[in-house]
Amino acid sequence: MQLLNVLKRHIILIALSIASIFLYLIDYYILGNVRDIASSFIGNLAFLPVYVIFVTLMVEQTMRDREHQTIMRKLNMVIGVFFSEIGNTLLKELALCVESKGDLHAQLQVSGQWREADFKRALNWLQSHHFKVDGSGCDLQRLKELLVSRRNFMVGLLENQNLLEHEEFTDLLWAVFHLMEELDARKSFQNMPQSDIEHINGDINRAFGYLSREWVLYMKHLQLDYPYLFSLAVRLNPMLSHPDPLVY
DSSP states (O other), X not given: OHHHHHHHHHHHHHHHHHHHHHHHHHHXXXXXXXXXXXXXXXXXXXXXXHHHHHHHHHHHHHHHHHHHHHHHHHHHHHHHHHIIIIIHHHHHHHHTTBSOHHHHHHHTOOOTTOOHHHHHHHHHHHHHOOOOBOGGGSOHHHHHHHHHHTHHHHHHHHTOGGGGGOHHHHHHHHHHHHXXXXXXXXXXXXXXXXXXXXXXXXXXXXXXXXXXXXXXXXXXXXXXXXXXXXXXXXXXXTTSSSOOOOOO
């Protein structure tokens, strides 16, 4: 196979060389001036390095763009698996720990009518809003069991080299992983000192901040590239009081 490819390249080079000689012969036949032909040949030869540089840069940029698109496509698949396996459930559980849930649910009521401006508004609100977390509002034991049950899955995600292309999602995984370790390290959540409660609240706040922003970006990606998946994701929105997969 390799010998065949080498042979093909040689045939192409020979064919191009013959075509070039043939064209110069036509030029000589029409003009009959060897000096002009030689001058034109030397001039083209002088610009050959510039042509090579230009073509090389264009090809490299095109290949780089295609490689980046391929990596991002694979990464979006990984993000989709994350939200399917744990992200959506985790977002709903962490939202229970956030005070002023009404505002949160209202801002993240993603629907099929959302457009670019709506996603931008939601992201700006999440970025500027200071969430106040109260761990007593959620079941920390249930949260711990959820995270621990997905430990191997999240470890596998951290081993994915493609995640290096998405720093924000990597930060999300580390924040979630750290929260899991903190909860798993505690045998009981009864009679916790106030300082420890505030520490856990801070970990929940960090994980929820990363998770909510990535969820909005993921929903935006689905709407643009996979409308059929977006439709189901809207019906199963973790911010809905009663998510329902049925289409009415």
